[in-house]
Amino acid sequence: MNPAVGLVALVVVSVATAVIGFYGLRISRTTGDFYVASRTVPPWWNASAIGGEYLSAASFLGVAGLILLSGTDALWFPVGYTAGYLMLLLFVAAPLRRSGAYTIPDFTEARLDSRAVRRVTSVVVVVVGWLYIVPQLHGAALTIRITTGLPAWVGSVAVVVVVCLTVVAGGMRSITFVQAFQYWLKLTALAVPVLFIVFALMGNGSAAVAPAAVNPTGIAAAGPYQNISLLVALLFGTLGLPHVLVRFYTNPDGQSARRTTLIVLGLLSVFYLFPTAYGLIGRMFAPELARSGQADAVVLLLPGQLIGGTAGDLLSALVVAGAFAAFLSTTSGLVVSLAGVISQDVLGGSVRGFRLAAVISAVVPLGFAFTTDSLALAGSVGLVFAFTASTVCPVLLLGIWWRGLTDTGAIAGMVTGGVLCGGAMVSGSVLGAAGTPFWLAQPAAWTVPAAFAVMVVVSRATKRRVPRTMARVMTRLHTPERPLVTER
Amino acid sequence: MTRVRVTAPLSAARPATLSREAAEESEVGQLFVRSLIRTQLRLAIVVAGGFLLILCAFPLLLAAVPGLAGARVAGIPFDWLLLGAGIYPVIGLSAWLYVRTAARNEVRYRDLAEDK
Numbered sequence: 001m002n003p004a005v006g007l008v009a010l011v012v013v014s015v016a017t018a019v020i021g022f023y024g025l026r027i028s029r030t031t032g033d034f035y036v037a038s039r040t041v042p043p044w045w046n047a048s049a050i051g052g053e054y055l056s057a058a059s060f061l062g063v064a065g066l067i068l069l070s071g072t073d074a075l076w077f078p079v080g081y082t083a084g085y086l087m088l089l090l091f092v093a094a095p096l097r098r099s100g101a102y103t104i105p106d107f108t109e110a111r112l113d114s115r116a117v118r119r120v121t122s123v124v125v126v127v128v129g130w131l132y133i134v135p136q137l138h139g140a141a142l143t144i145r146i147t148t149g150l151p152a153w154v155g156s157v158a159v160v161v162v163v164c165l166t167v168v169a170g171g172m173r174s175i176t177f178v179q180a181f182q183y184w185l186k187l188t189a190l191a192v193p194v195l196f197i198v199f200a201l202m203g204n205g206s207a208a209v210a211p212a213a214v215n216p217t218g219i220a221a222a223g224p225y226q227n228i229s230l231l232v233a234l235l236f237g238t239l240g241l242p243h244v245l246v247r248f249y250t251n252p253d254g255q256s257a258r259r260t261t262l263i264v265l266g267l268l269s270v271f272y273l274f275p276t277a278y279g280l281i282g283r284m285f286a287p288e289l290a291r292s293g294q295a296d297a298v299v300l301l302l303p304g305q306l307i308g309g310t311a312g313d314l315l316s317a318l319v320v321a322g323a324f325a326a327f328l329s330t331t332s333g334l335v336v337s338l339a340g341v342i343s344q345d346v347l348g349g350s351v352r353g354f355r356l357a358a359v360i361s362a363v364v365p366l367g368f369a370f371t372t373d374s375l376a377l378a379g380s381v382g383l384v385f386a387f388t389a390s391t392v393c394p395v396l397l398l399g400i401w402w403r404g405l406t407d408t409g410a411i412a413g414m415v416t417g418g419v420l421c422g423g424a425m426v427s428g429s430v431l432g433a434a435g436t437p438f439w440l441a442q443p444a445a446w447t448v449p450a451a452f453a454v455m456v457v458v459s460r461a462t463k464r465r466v467p468r469t470m471a472r473v474m475t476r477l478h479t480p481e482r483p484l485v486t487e488r
Numbered sequence: 489m490t491r492v493r494v495t496a497p498l499s500a501a502r503p504a505t506l507s508r509e510a511a512e513e514s515e516v517g518q519l520f521v522r523s524l525i526r527t528q529l530r531l532a533i534v535v536a537g538g539f540l541l542i543l544c545a546f547p548l549l550l551a552a553v554p555g556l557a558g559a560r561v562a563g564i565p566f567d568w569l570l571l572g573a574g575i576y577p578v579i580g581l582s583a584w585l586y587v588r589t590a591a592r593n594e595v596r597y598r599d600l601a602e603d604k
Contacts (some may be wrong), residue, residue, distance in 0.1 A: 075571040079543070086539060086579050090532040090586055231543075255594070258587045265583050269576035276572040280564070401529050475521045478528060479601075480594040 005313050006147030009320035013185070014162045017328055020178045043256055047263035049176045050247045052183030052325075053333035054081075054264075055271060056132075057139025058381035060186060060326035063272070065295035067279025068287075073227060074279065077382070078272035080231050084238025084385075085268060089261040092239045094254035095400045095477040103340045104245055104392060111399045111477075113467035114407035120414055122345045124391045125242045127418075129338040130365045131384045132241070133331055137369035138380075139296075140327045146297045147320050156369050159324075160362045163332045167339065167358045176250065182329040183267065189322020190274035193303040193315040197281060200307050226442045230382055233444035237385025240392030243333035246340065253481045278302060299323070335361045383425050386444035390417030390451045398455055400477060405455070406465040413455025421447040517601065524597040531589055539582045546570055 059081060066074040101107040104125050109118035137156035144155030166178060238244060251257040282289060282298040286305055289298050300323065303315035338361035339354050347353030391414045398405045398413075424443035428436045439446065459466075467473075550556055550567050559566040 072567050072571055075568070079571065079575050082576065082579055083539070083543070086583055087536065089583055090536050094590070255591055258590060262580075262583050262587050265580055269580060272576070273573060276568075280568055280572070401525070471518060471521075474525065475518075478525045479521060480598060 002313050002316075003148045003150075005317045006144070006320045007150075009317040010144070010148075010158065010324055013321045013324040013328065014158065016181070017162055017166055017178055017325075020181055043251070043260045043263060045176065045180050046247065046250050047260045047267060048183045049179035049250075050244065050260065050264045051267040051271065052179035052181070052186065052329045053243055053247065054085075054241075054268070054330070055183065055186055055326055056330035056381065057136045057323070057326055059272070059275065060190070060323050061139055061142070061296050061299050062135075062381065063275040064278035064282065064299045065297070067276060068282040068290050068298050069295045071283065075276065076227050076230055077234070078276060080234025081238070082265065082268045082272060083231075084234050084236070085261060085265050087235050088239040088244070089258060089265070091397055092245075092400065093248055093257045093261045096245060096396070097248045097251050097257035098254045098477050098479075098481065099473075100476070102246070102249060103337065103344065104240075104242055104396070105341055105345065108395055108399060108410065111467075111470075111473050112405065112407040112410055113469050117395075117407045117410050119345070120411050121392070121395065122341050124414055124418060125341050126338055126361075128240070128384065128388050128392065129242050129334045129341075129361065130368065131387060132243075132381070133334050133362070133365035134368045134372065135380045135384070136327045136331045136334075137366060138372075140324070141369070142296060143300060143320060143323050143327075146294070146300055147316070153370065155327075156366055159327045159331055160366050162328055163335055164359055164362050167332055167335050167362075168355045179329050179333065182325040183271075185325045186322045186329075187267075187271055187274075189318045189325070190271070190278070190299070193319055194274050194277050194281070196311070196315055197303060197306050198277075201281075201285065223438065225445065226438055229386075229439075229442035229445035232448055233382055233386035233389050233442070236389035236393045236448055237387075237444075240388035240396060241385075242337040242341070242392075243330070246337040247333075255480065275299070281306075331362070382442075383428075386442070386447065387418070387421045387425065389444055390421040390447040393448070394451045394455050398452070398459075402456075402459075403470060403474060404459050404463070404466060406459045406462045407467070408462045408465055409455045409457075409459025412458040413451045416454040417447055417451030420450055520597060520601050524593065527593050528590060531586065531593065535582050535586045539578065542578050543575065546575065 059078070063074070063077050063081075066077060096107065099107050099110060101110055105118045105121040108121045109115065137159060140155035140159045141152035142155070144150050144158070145152040148154075248257050248260075251260055278299050282302060286298070286302060289295060289301060289305075294301065300316065300319055303319060304312045306312075307315060335358050339358035342361060343350070343353040343357035347357055394413050394417065395405075395410045399410070421443050424440045424447065428440050431440070550570065556566055561569055
């Protein structure tokens, strides 16, 4: 691929992101604007922004790569990512918006009336956020290395710098503009090249190199346990992701939070058709990409390989732009939500503290990214989902729906889930991909039930600690805010 | 360009909170709230369960009917079409059903809470 193509695409996306960010700065003036855009974003914008933020390196590059490697087994990834939003809609969206809290720690503190729970939740949220930023930076490093030939670290550093600039400048308000733009950029960047490729393949009548069912590598297919465990992680992990949750506070009320989620589901469903198409086309027409260890780059390489020439270069530039939009949007969403948590808990909640916290939240994972190797992108993000599903998810679900939850139970459950799942992740990376037993490689199927069980049992044992404010908080979470338009 | 100052609209300023507070205070009000929570939880579990059943049915269907997975529709293998595209309409339909029913439950709750 022509190295200039990748660079131009990178610069254009970064500049566009910064410009929209600064445009947003003009209307972001209050502290509320900084944290949650003052909850005044209309559903379509908000839904595009949620989609833009959610579709990360794993979705843009990783899903297609994994499908190329493991075929129909990997189709559970996009399905799980989308169905996770269904679970979010069913169990979390409206009550969380009605809680009126800014961040997940705000929510747990209000619900359980306990500073200790708040601190534990904050730690968990920051860990989740950092773990999730690292694969984004790995994705950026991979993209820069493959498309421009520059050293890989340039990609990670570029992402961190652009994110810091936009977040420090405008906070959540400008981020909402940026994210909404980036959803549509990502969709275009995947859809246009894939359509061109399909037409080109049909036009010149080229025959498939291999049938879709043939495994291009010697890696064994996943068994039913792995698929189920993965689905558990994705279904329950989504509803605990900090950058996803903070988005719901930008809806005016609970009912509009639900409508927004409905639109998001539509946007995600349309989006995931395209990585799936890349994976399928890659498997049939370019299976050698899987063997050369470049599976994660299949989305970047396919247009150049199957079309070539100037058209191939232009389409590659579009894909690279989309990929950078993915790294930038997810990272900035995570940085905003982490900065919200860190600044409120450590730095007093001022706008200045928020800016400082934003820089901290972006630079620390950069250090992690330099010191760790990139695994398969979709796989490492899958582990982050498993961690979220074992920690934040139980406290949210039980906090919203069960009156018996106590602060002691919540802390015990979060610690259990965090230690079990974190332990599995650490031992998995120590043992290496080949030496890890399957139940350690995909821990969600046992860590999530364990966290729920500990939370319920300990809460039962400490019944006296159910907070006195419980009835009032539960009422607030579940009753509608204002007279509904008659929909009978 | 004019600068628009945006301030946070607090739902507390709205008159509807009168009924929320009334609901919080009285015993009857708490009864209504509990029943609303139960109804919404039941709805969420039913929708989630139904969706998961359909989700599990897809691979089982492919395994149970020999030759189905290998069949081709417009050149695309059927198993890819079913798992890669066919599940999304099911997700969308479940979500739409849920949003509609949840809103209706809330309307019913409001009628009860305000009539008393």
